[in-house]
Amino acid sequence: MRPNIHPEYRKVLFHDTVANTYFLIGSTVKTTQTADYEGKTYPYMTLDVSSASHPFYTGKQSVTQKDGRIAKFNKRFKRQEK
Numbered sequence: 001m002r003p004n005i006h007p008e009y010r011k012v013l014f015h016d017t018v019a020n021t022y023f024l025i026g027s028t029v030k031t032t033q034t035a036d037y038e039g040k041t042y043p044y045m046t047l048d049v050s051s052a053s054h055p056f057y058t059g060k061q062s063v064t065q066k067d068g069r070i071a072k073f074n075k076r077f078k079r080q081e082k
Helices: 069-076
Strands: 010-016 021-027 034-037 040-047
Touching: 010 034
Parallel strands: 010 040
Antiparallel strands: 010 021, 034 040
16 A cells, blocks of 8 residues: 555544434544543544434334325226226
8 A cells, every 4th residue: 555645544433313322433534523432532423314213224114105196096086886
């Protein structure tokens, strides 16, 4: 590797503010904040969504549309059989 061209790789503390969960992950993200975690000080970054709060990973996914447009149309204008 060429010297002085790669970003600094270090442990960074990520905080999912929705689920109030902390992740300690190696990263090259640049941040000015620091936080103490388990007795050590790490660079600190907040997240809006992570695997701890995203509906796909938590299994709390909601279905927004049960019927398609055609099914709704057929249900609404169903022919009445004689």
